[in-house]
Amino acid sequence: MLQPPPAEPGMPEDEIDTPALVLDLDAFEANLDRMAALLEGTGVRLRAHAKTHKSPVIARLQMQRGAVGQCVQKVAEAEVLAWGGIPDILVSNQVVGARKLARLAALQRISHVAVCVDGPEQVAALEAAAAAADTRITVLVEIDCGASRCGVEAGPPTVALAQRIAASPHLIFGGLQSYHGSAQHIRAPEGRAAAIAHAVELTRRSVEQLAQQGLSCAIVGGGGTGTFRNEVASGVYTEIQAGSYAFMDADYARNAEPPPFRHALFVLSTVMSRAIPGIAVLDAGHKAVAIDSGLPLVHGRPGLRYAGASDEHGKLLVEDGAPPALGEKLRLVPGHCDPTIDRYDWYVGVRGGRVECLWPVGSRGAMA
Amino acid sequence: MLQPPPAEPGMPEDEIDTPALVLDLDAFEANLDRMAALLEGTGVRLRAHAKTHKSPVIARLQMQRGAVGQCVQKVAEAEVLAWGGIPDILVSNQVVGARKLARLAALQRISHVAVCVDGPEQVAALEAAAAAADTRITVLVEIDCGASRCGVEAGPPTVALAQRIAASPHLIFGGLQSYHGSAQHIRAPEGRAAAIAHAVELTRRSVEQLAQQGLSCAIVGGGGTGTFRNEVASGVYTEIQAGSYAFMDADYARNAEPPPFRHALFVLSTVMSRAIPGIAVLDAGHKAVAIDSGLPLVHGRPGLRYAGASDEHGKLLVEDGAPPALGEKLRLVPGHCDPTIDRYDWYVGVRGGRVECLWPVGSRGAMA
Numbered sequence: 001m002l003q004p005p006p007a008e009p010g011m012p013e014d015e016i017d018t019p020a021l022v023l024d025l026d027a028f029e030a031n032l033d034r035m036a037a038l039l040e041g042t043g044v045r046l047r048a049h050a051k052t053h054k055s056p057v058i059a060r061l062q063m064q065r066g067a068v069g070q071c072v073q074k075v076a077e078a079e080v081l082a083w084g085g086i087p088d089i090l091v092s093n094q095v096v097g098a099r100k101l102a103r104l105a106a107l108q109r110i111s112h113v114a115v116c117v118d119g120p121e122q123v124a125a126l127e128a129a130a131a132a133a134d135t136r137i138t139v140l141v142e143i144d145c146g147a148s149r150c151g152v153e154a155g156p157p158t159v160a161l162a163q164r165i166a167a168s169p170h171l172i173f174g175g176l177q178s179y180h181g182s183a184q185h186i187r188a189p190e191g192r193a194a195a196i197a198h199a200v201e202l203t204r205r206s207v208e209q210l211a212q213q214g215l216s217c218a219i220v221g222g223g224g225t226g227t228f229r230n231e232v233a234s235g236v237y238t239e240i241q242a243g244s245y246a247f248m249d250a251d252y253a254r255n256a257e258p259p260p261f262r263h264a265l266f267v268l269s270t271v272m273s274r275a276i277p278g279i280a281v282l283d284a285g286h287k288a289v290a291i292d293s294g295l296p297l298v299h300g301r302p303g304l305r306y307a308g309a310s311d312e313h314g315k316l317l318v319e320d321g322a323p324p325a326l327g328e329k330l331r332l333v334p335g336h337c338d339p340t341i342d343r344y345d346w347y348v349g350v351r352g353g354r355v356e357c358l359w360p361v362g363s364r365g366a367m368a
Numbered sequence: 369m370l371q372p373p374p375a376e377p378g379m380p381e382d383e384i385d386t387p388a389l390v391l392d393l394d395a396f397e398a399n400l401d402r403m404a405a406l407l408e409g410t411g412v413r414l415r416a417h418a419k420t421h422k423s424p425v426i427a428r429l430q431m432q433r434g435a436v437g438q439c440v441q442k443v444a445e446a447e448v449l450a451w452g453g454i455p456d457i458l459v460s461n462q463v464v465g466a467r468k469l470a471r472l473a474a475l476q477r478i479s480h481v482a483v484c485v486d487g488p489e490q491v492a493a494l495e496a497a498a499a500a501a502d503t504r505i506t507v508l509v510e511i512d513c514g515a516s517r518c519g520v521e522a523g524p525p526t527v528a529l530a531q532r533i534a535a536s537p538h539l540i541f542g543g544l545q546s547y548h549g550s551a552q553h554i555r556a557p558e559g560r561a562a563a564i565a566h567a568v569e570l571t572r573r574s575v576e577q578l579a580q581q582g583l584s585c586a587i588v589g590g591g592g593t594g595t596f597r598n599e600v601a602s603g604v605y606t607e608i609q610a611g612s613y614a615f616m617d618a619d620y621a622r623n624a625e626p627p628p629f630r631h632a633l634f635v636l637s638t639v640m641s642r643a644i645p646g647i648a649v650l651d652a653g654h655k656a657v658a659i660d661s662g663l664p665l666v667h668g669r670p671g672l673r674y675a676g677a678s679d680e681h682g683k684l685l686v687e688d689g690a691p692p693a694l695g696e697k698l699r700l701v702p703g704h705c706d707p708t709i710d711r712y713d714w715y716v717g718v719r720g721g722r723v724e725c726l727w728p729v730g731s732r733g734a735m736a
C-alpha cells in the first residue's frame with residue numbers, strides 16, 4: 001500500500017506529520033545550480049544518478065539545468081524514469097535474467113536506455129533480448145577501476161568485450177563505465193585524488209586501446225559526489241554521475257574538504273517520549289533514517305545527539321542546553337541519503353517554513 | 369508507486385524475479401505451531417508483534433493458532449490491520465500529535481485499538497482526542513523496565529499515571545506495557561534471564577501497587593523472541609509480544625541457546641557479476657536486506673560469505689568450493705527481519721520449490 005502524503009501544500013512545516021522526508025527547496029535548488037556552475041565550460045556532462053533521488057520530477061529539474069540524462073542501478077528504476085518522460089538513461093550496472101532483459105529491451109520504444117556489462121555471457125543475453133524485441137541496445141563496458149566489485153579488467157579484456165558488443169547487429173558499443181564507489185568516502189582529499197588518479201590511468205589506457213581498434217567511447221562515465229572534481233579534471237571522463245550532491249548527507253559532510261553543497265534533505269521527526277531525564281525519544285528509528293553510514297545528526301541543535309536507533313525509536317541524548325519538548329519537531333540530517341529516501345513514498349518540499357510541494361518518490365522500492 | 373509482484377503462483381522458485389522477499393511456508397507454519405505449543409497451558413497469551421510482519425494475512429494466521437491480537441508501533445500500522453479485519457490491536461508505543469491521535473480515535477469504530485503512555489501530557493491529549501471522537505480508548509502505562517528508552521518509572525509514578533487514566537471518562541486503564549527490547553539480543557541465556565528477572569521485579573511491584581489502589585491490569589505485556597520464555601515463567605506477565613519468531617533472522621540465531629524456530633524468511637537474490645576471481649556480486653545490497661544487526665548469511669552454501677553491502681550490490685567472497693554461476697539465485701538469511709520486510713511490497717510464499725501465494729506487505733513504510 002502506498003502511504004498517504006504527510007502534508008499538504010501551504011501547511012506550516014511544523015504541521016507536517018512525522019516521520020517525513022523534507023526537502024529544503026532553497027538549499028536543494030542552490031545545490032543543483034552549484035553543480036551546473038562547477039561543470040560549465042569543462043566540457044564534462046552531468047548524468048545525475050537517480051539511485052539517490054528516485055524521482056522523475058527531480059530528474060527533470062536536473063536536466064533543466066543542463067544534465068544530459070540520468071543514471072539508475074535497476075531496470076525498475078529505469079522504467080519509472082522512462083514512464084516519467086526522461087529520454088536518456090544509463091543503467092550503470094549489470095542486468096542479469098531474461099525477464100529483466102526483456103523489460104529493458106521493451107523500454108527502448110519510449111526512451112534511450114543503455115546498460116553495462118562486465119562479461120561475455122551478459123553480452124550474449126542482451127543480444128538475444130534485443131533481437132527478440134527487434135531493437136538495438138547501447139551497451140557500455142564496466143571496468144574495475146579500483147573498487148573490486150563489478151567490472152572487467154582494464155586494457156585488453158575490456159577491448160575484447162567491447163569488440164563483442166560492436167560485432168552484434170542488435171547492440172551498440174556505448175563506451176566505458178568506470179566508477180570508483182569506495183573512493184567517494186575516503187576522508188582525506190589526497191586519498192580520494194590518489195584513488196581517482198589510478199582509476200583515470202586504467203580508464204585512459206582502455207580508451208586508447210579501444211581507439212586503436214577503431215572503437216570510440218561516446219560515454220566515459222564515473223565520478224560521484226566525493227570525487228567528481230577529480231574526474232572532471234582528468235581529461236578522460238566525459239560524464240560524471242553524482243547523485244548525493246543534490247541533498248548532501250552527514251557522511252559526505254564528514255569528508256575533509258567536503259563537497260560544496262548544502263544539507264537540503266532532512267527527516268522531520270517528533271519527540272514522542274520525555275519520560276527519562278536527559279533523554280528524548282524521537283519517532284524516527286532506522287526504519288525511518290538509514291544508519292549504514294552512521295547515525296543522523298540533529299540539525300541546528302548542537303546540544304542534542306542522536307545516540308541510538310532502534311526500529312521505530314531514535315534515542316537523543318541531551319548533552320547541552322534545554323531538552324526538546326514533548327511533541328517538538330526536529331530535523332535530522334541522514335547519515336546516508338540514498339537508502340533514507342528509499343524508505344519514503346513522498347518528498348515534502350518546504351520553503352520559508354511552509355510546504356510548497358509534494359513529489360512522489362517514484363521508484364521507491366524499485367529493486368528488480 | 370507500488371512495485372509489481374516478483375512472481376506468480378505456480379511458478380518454480382528459480383523463476384522469481386529478484387531481489388524478492390521469500391517465505392518458506394513449511395518453516396513459517398512450523399514456527400507458528402511451535403509458539404502455540406510452547407504457550408499451551410501456560411495461561412499466557414500471545415499478542416504477536418506486527419511491526420515485524422506488517423501483514424493482516426499473517427496476523428490472521430497467528431490468531432487462527434490462538435494469538436489474542438496484535439501489537440504495532442505506529443498508528444499507520446494499526447490502520448492497516450484494522451482495515452484488514454483484525455479486531456484487537458495494541459499500539460505498544462507512545463503516540464504524539466493531534467493528527468495521529470484523531471486517527472487513533474477514529475479507528476475505535478472498527479477495531480479495539482489500545483495505546484501506551486509514559487507521561488501525563490500524553491494522557492491529556494488522548495483524552496481530548498477520545499472526547500472529540502465521542503469514543504473511549506484503552507490506555508496502558510509503559511514502564512521503563514531496564515532499556516532506558518521510553519517508559520515511566522515503575523512503582524508510584526506508574527500508579528499516579530494509571531490513576532490519571534482511570535479518572536478520565538473517555539479513557540480505560542488497560543494495564544502495563546513492560547518490554548525490554550535490548551534484552552532480546554543479549555547473547556548468553558543467563559544474561560537475558562537476569563535482565564528479565566529485573567524487569568519482572570519492577571513489573572510485579574507495579575502490579576501490586578496498582579492493585580492496592582483498586583486498579584487491575586487486563587494486560588501485562590512484554591517479551592520478545594529472545595526472552596519470551598522468561599516472561600511466560602514469571603507469573604506476572606499475561607501477554608507476550610514476540611514477532612520475529614515467525615521468521616527467525618540471523619541475529620536471533622546468534623544467541624547462545626537460540627529460540628526454537630526455523631529460518632523461514634529469505635531474500636532471494638541473483639548473481640549479477642562474476643568478473644573478478646573469488647568474488648560474486650549479488651543484486652541485493654542494503655536497500656534489499658537490512659544490515660543494522662549484521663550482514664546476511666548465504667543459506668545452505670557454507671563456502672560463500674556475504675562480506676559487504678553497498679546500496680544495490682552484495683559482495684560475496686568464495687571461501688570454499690565452487691563459485692556460484694552468473695545468474696544463479698541464492699537465498700540470504702537477513703541479519704534482521706523487521707526492517708528487511710519493510711523494504712518490500714510483497715511476500716512470495718514458496719513450498720516444495722514452487723510459488724504458492726503472494727501476500728502484500730500491507731503496512732510497508734507505515735511510519736506515521
